[in-house]
Amino acid sequence: MAPAATPSSGTAILVADNITVRFETPEGAILAVDDVSFGVRPGEFLSVIGPSGCGKSTLFNVIGGLLSTHQGVVSVAGETITGPHKSIGMVFQEESTFPWRTVTDNVAFPLELIGMPKAKRVERARHFIGMVGLDGFENRFPGELSGGMRQRVSLARTLASEPKILLMDEPFAALDEQTRLLLGDKVLQIQQQLKQTTLLITHNITEAVQMSDRILVMTYRPGKVKRIVDIDLPRPRTSEIVSSESFGRYVAQIWSDLREEASRGMRADEKHALNEGAAS
Amino acid sequence: MTAAAVAKHSTARDSTPALVGFGSLVAFFLVMELLIQTGLVNRFIVPPPSEIIGSFQRLILEEDIFHRFLVTLGECLTAGVMLTVFGVTGGVLMHRYKLLQQACETWVAAMASAPLVLMYPLFLVIFGRNVWTIIMMGFIAALPPVILKTIEGISSTRKVLINVGRSFNLTPAQQFWKILFPASLPTIFVGLRLGLIFALINIVGTEFLINFGGLGQLINDLAERYDLAGTYAAICFVILVSVLFFMTLEKAERWLIPVG
Numbered sequence A: 001m002a003p004a005a006t007p008s009s010g011t012a013i014l015v016a017d018n019i020t021v022r023f024e025t026p027e028g029a030i031l032a033v034d035d036v037s038f039g040v041r042p043g044e045f046l047s048v049i050g051p052s053g054c055g056k057s058t059l060f061n062v063i064g065g066l067l068s069t070h071q072g073v074v075s076v077a078g079e080t081i082t083g084p085h086k087s088i089g090m091v092f093q094e095e096s097t098f099p100w101r102t103v104t105d106n107v108a109f110p111l112e113l114i115g116m117p118k119a120k121r122v123e124r125a126r127h128f129i130g131m132v133g134l135d136g137f138e139n140r141f142p143g144e145l146s147g148g149m150r151q152r153v154s155l156a157r158t159l160a161s162e163p164k165i166l167l168m169d170e171p172f173a174a175l176d177e178q179t180r181l182l183l184g185d186k187v188l189q190i191q192q193q194l195k196q197t198t199l200l201i202t203h204n205i206t207e208a209v210q211m212s213d214r215i216l217v218m219t220y221r222p223g224k225v226k227r228i229v230d231i232d233l234p235r236p237r238t239s240e241i242v243s244s245e246s247f248g249r250y251v252a253q254i255w256s257d258l259r260e261e262a263s264r265g266m267r268a269d270e271k272h273a274l275n276e277g278a279a280s
Numbered sequence B: 001m002t003a004a005a006v007a008k009h010s011t012a013r014d015s016t017p018a019l020v021g022f023g024s025l026v027a028f029f030l031v032m033e034l035l036i037q038t039g040l041v042n043r044f045i046v047p048p049p050s051e052i053i054g055s056f057q058r059l060i061l062e063e064d065i066f067h068r069f070l071v072t073l074g075e076c077l078t079a080g081v082m083l084t085v086f087g088v089t090g091g092v093l094m095h096r097y098k099l100l101q102q103a104c105e106t107w108v109a110a111m112a113s114a115p116l117v118l119m120y121p122l123f124l125v126i127f128g129r130n131v132w133t134i135i136m137m138g139f140i141a142a143l144p145p146v147i148l149k150t151i152e153g154i155s156s157t158r159k160v161l162i163n164v165g166r167s168f169n170l171t172p173a174q175q176f177w178k179i180l181f182p183a184s185l186p187t188i189f190v191g192l193r194l195g196l197i198f199a200l201i202n203i204v205g206t207e208f209l210i211n212f213g214g215l216g217q218l219i220n221d222l223a224e225r226y227d228l229a230g231t232y233a234a235i236c237f238v239i240l241v242s243v244l245f246f247m248t249l250e251k252a253e254r255w256l257i258p259v260g
């Protein structure tokens, strides 16, 4: 098991170096991310897992170039990023479809930006819509879809831009377990095909072990790297791997790490609530 | 119960509020008629509803009320175009330049609640006794809600949609046209609808005050001739027009914005 160390930036396409993020709030500064460093190799699937509120989305925003108040450096292929990088595609945790566009027009959005002719981009969009299993919904508006379906539209929209590095923040959180597994298979298939470098943020252990080459476990407040786990399972993987024995071992190991953090988090929250109660 | 019966039942229930509403209006007229005919209410202050309804024919044939209506409608639409252009642009600029917003938002909000119709003498001096005084009164009175709703719409765009745009490396112009503007359109439409209603009210009011133009002037004329039934009939017509106007705008909004 590798300790949390800065990987040599020579082999990594995406490097996060000593990332620290503080938020100023009326109740004082919150240290959301504390000195996180890691690297993602080309074509690698890395998951970041941690309890709710540990700073995963914050880290996601830093890597996506959307937050600029952090300390530390993020670089893509050796180039330090100062804003959203063109080879990074992001799928957000919150609902992010455009309600005024149909499914097709949502997915075709990045293609429209590069000036692809209409007929061509509609055809391309169809391809990605099919990939996330939404055939037949091309002309619907997001308002007519379920939360999970909308999340898949966002995924398809980002896939349509064919980013070299795919950054996803709990994209499957709104899905039921079966759809999650099937869509996970799909994403994995696409990722293996395109040799896409992928960073997945999740709090689902099964999902992380099923898909990842490595898993970065974060601590609860401040969010630090607790451990980086190599997942040495054969590829290609499908959701069937879930029932294998070595899979179970990985899950148990990560769960014991996370249980510690989660209970620490819950105790901290309870104490916070008690203090609040005493204050009022 | 058969399916058809269920359907019939539900449509019957859907139209119940409308029927009750209409029924109470009819009941109100009947009660007024009764009070006036029995002399409890002075018929020289309020003419009986039957007489008011009877004078509609006169309004149509002798006073050419439809032509008056078209004049007022034209003024409203002109004000509406100006509102769409200047109001929305104003809101966008105020959102874009924070200093402008901080400087102006308070007095724009104050303007929204002020009885601007009282400013008509000033407008008479500036534009003269013509159709532009009327249009400008409607325009100015309706400007605040359009500006405020535009600002509200743009600034309440969800953060994540803006972030989607940023993650796709949109230019500031693309960010505005492809994300901020469409995201705020529903709110902007609410502002325009409010604005057009403000405009209609102020346009008819100004027509009445300066005795010029469409429906407002007609009411003024009839009142001066002491044609009470005619005056009331014209007022009813204006109310009817406003209600229809409001309903049309609501329909247009739903048609323009496919899914809310």
Ligand SMILES: Nc1ncnc2c1ncn2[C@@H]1O[C@H](COP(=O)(O)OP(=O)(O)OP(=O)(O)O)[C@@H](O)[C@H]1O
Binding pocket: A023, A024, A025, A030, A032, A050, A051, A052, A053, A054, A055, A056, A057, A058, A059, A093, A203
């Ligand atoms: N803009 C902000 N201002 C102040 N505090 C913030 C801000 N954004 C996040 N935080 C705080 O930073 C911490 C980390 O938040 P973050 O959203 O990154 O958590 P997360 O790991 O993504 O949680 P979840 O799994 O529930 O999505 C939280 O305690 C949160 O309260």
Ligand SMILES: [Mg+2]
Binding pocket: A056, A057, A058, A093, A169
């Ligand atoms: Mg999050």
